[in-house]
Amino acid sequence: xxxxxxxxxxxxxxxxxxxxxxxxxxxxxxxxxxxxxxxxxxxxxxxxxxxxxxxxxxxxxxxxxxxxxxxxxxxxxxxxxxxxxxxxxxxxxxxxxxxxxxxxxxxxxxxxxxxxxxxxxxxxxxxx
Numbered sequence: 001x002x003x004x005x006x007x008x009x010x011x012x013x014x015x016x017x018x019x020x021x022x023x024x025x026x027x028x029x030x031x032x033x034x035x036x037x038x039x040x041x042x043x044x045x046x047x048x049x050x051x052x053x054x055x056x057x058x059x060x061x062x063x064x065x066x067x068x069x070x071x072x073x074x075x076x077x078x079x080x081x082x083x084x085x086x087x088x089x090x091x092x093x094x095x096x097x098x099x100x101x102x103x104x105x106x107x108x109x110x111x112x113x114x115x116x117x118x119x120x121x122x123x124x125x126x127x128x
Contacts, residue, residue, distance in 0.1 A: 065106035
């Protein structure tokens, strides 16, 4: 069990390092005063394995709100994958979902400016 945990941590650290090198962004580069939000965004978008997918989803949602099915089609990603990543961002108050069937997912308006800056910085670093 210990070896598996160590391997998992090593794998994620290795992946995160590659991702950080790809984006050329460090924790200090994110210019957000709220340290809790900064930490959450760093983990959600950079330091975790699904960060690139969440970044692409946020980039779409900053342009205009969409439902999960539209996000799935626009990014050519499995619907369940989109559901998983959107739920992670909802749990961290990054996005908000309308609870009705087919409801729209949109960026938390209180964080929109900060998110726009971070997403633009990361997308430029990725060369997209």
